[in-house]
Amino acid sequence: MSAHAVTVKEQDKRLISSRSQPYVYFKVKLTIENEDTSQMTDVVYKFLITKAVAETLGEVGAAICVDLLKLFGNGVSIIRVPSSHSEKLWAALTLYGTTPAQARCAFRVLQVSSFLMGLAFDTTEHS
Amino acid sequence: MALPSYSDLNILGESGEKLTDIIDLSIELGFERVAVNNFVANLKGGKGKKQTEKIAVSPPSEILLNEKSLASLQLNGKTFEQLSRITVVLQDDTNIPRLGGSDIQAYDILAVQPTTEATFKLACQTLDIDIISFNFAEKIGFSHKRSLLNAAAKRGIYFEILYGPALINNVVKRQTISNAMSLVNVCLGKNIILSSGAEYPSTLRSPMDVFNLARLFGLSYPQAKDAISGNCRAVLKHAASRKTCKSVISVKAATALSQKEQWLLNKEYCDPDSSVEGDESEENDGDESEENDDLENDFESNEPKKKKIKIS
Numbered sequence: 155m156s157a158h159a160v161t162v163k164e165q166d167k168r169l170i171s172s173r174s175q176p177y178v179y180f181k182v183k184l185t186i187e188n189e190d191t192s193q194m195t196d197v198v199y200k201f202l203i204t205k206a207v208a209e210t211l212g213e214v215g216a217a218i219c220v221d222l223l224k225l226f227g228n229g230v231s232i233i234r235v236p237s238s239h240s241e242k243l244w245a246a247l248t249l250y251g252t253t254p255a256q257a258r259c260a261f262r263v264l265q266v267s268s269f270l271m272g273l274a275f276d277t278t279e280h281s
Numbered sequence: 282m283a284l285p286s287y288s289d290l291n292i293l294g295e296s297g298e299k300l301t302d303i304i305d306l307s308i309e310l311g312f313e314r315v316a317v318n319n320f321v322a323n324l325k326g327g328k329g330k331k332q333t334e335k336i337a338v339s340p341p342s343e344i345l346l347n348e349k350s351l352a353s354l355q356l357n358g359k360t361f362e363q364l365s366r367i368t369v370v371l372q373d374d375t376n377i378p379r380l381g382g383s384d385i386q387a388y389d390i391l392a393v394q395p396t397t398e399a400t401f402k403l404a405c406q407t408l409d410i411d412i413i414s415f416n417f418a419e420k421i422g423f424s425h426k427r428s429l430l431n432a433a434a435k436r437g438i439y440f441e442i443l444y445g446p447a448l449i450n451n452v453v454k455r456q457t458i459s460n461a462m463s464l465v466n467v468c469l470g471k472n473i474i475l476s477s478g479a480e481y482p483s484t485l486r487s488p489m490d491v492f493n494l495a496r497l498f499g500l501s502y503p504q505a506k507d508a509i510s511g512n513c514r515a516v517l518k519h520a521a522s523r524k525t526c527k528s529v530i531s532v533k534a535a536t537a538l539s540q541k542e543q544w545l546l547n548k549e550y551c552d553p554d555s556s557v558e559g560d561e562s563e564e565n566d567g568d569e570s571e572e573n574d575d576l577e578n579d580f581e582s583n584e585p586k587k588k589k590i591k592i593s
Contacts, residue, residue, distance in 0.1 A: 244493045248486055249444070
């Protein structure tokens, strides 16, 4: 993020904050082998996230406040994480490989942004 | 700056439906270069062995993409490169003579996995290989010495961290993270590549996930990026240089040339492709060495030939 505070006129003053934002938003896709994730309830989804974090970061890590903001039908969700822990938490999601039912699964992070609006459009997808 | 092309230089598996699935997924995730790995646990080389006892190394396989994934590639205007790689476990030095064999050299990338200190030293200092891989799932029985790692880095060999096995259970995960961190610590984050070692599609992670994982292992931002893009390309260049014939180029500063040798700087003579105007262009048809001799006779007829720039 570049920090520029451009003052053009007093009425259309534009401010871009340079300080780090309190939260980081992730767009995550969960895939479970031989299982349909489209019917998954948000309770189960949140449980798997907590499980993933607890497995790598332990109980202290699981205490990090992760909010499931929106669960789309196809296993894609938007989660909100405090930015101070976002890197470790992302790694914990990446390193989660098997569900409690011993099925292979994968959390793949599709997009990351410190603003929720940033997830509205995916620049890596042109098609 | 060109966009980085993400690579995964280790996808396990024999040809089949599963492998096609992995490759399709890797395209979908944004990888542009993938190497299919043939893992050989024991080559069973050695002098005393009969030919029949030796394990036959299957030739590298080519996996054809199906219509659908090919169409989506063309739609996005992306390229996809498929490579073959062989990884040989080195328990002792009996297998080493076989590494030069044509069946193993047929692979694009040659990697070894040393299990003892002696073979690790050998791999770093003398063997003609591209990647040194470790079995991170277990405790490595030897220490990564900085002098050895530096020697390997100087020869253009890269070290591989596999994250695939870490996804299976917690003990392996812990072991992988600690081994990877100690490796990164010793070699200061240079000459490291990250690859999946995926056996199943669900083992594969997207490039940005791997990037963040590299950060966890202690790499800096540019190093983490290199670990999945730039360093992988360097591995390929190193592998390509292993296959081309040996050549030598001598380089001399232009200012160090004597007055009599200044003609070498003349662009017409330096660049064999550039068309030379006038009578000389007709002389170009002749043998190149002959032409050189002619020129030298023209310009330094009184001087004995001191130096000849030869590029073979």
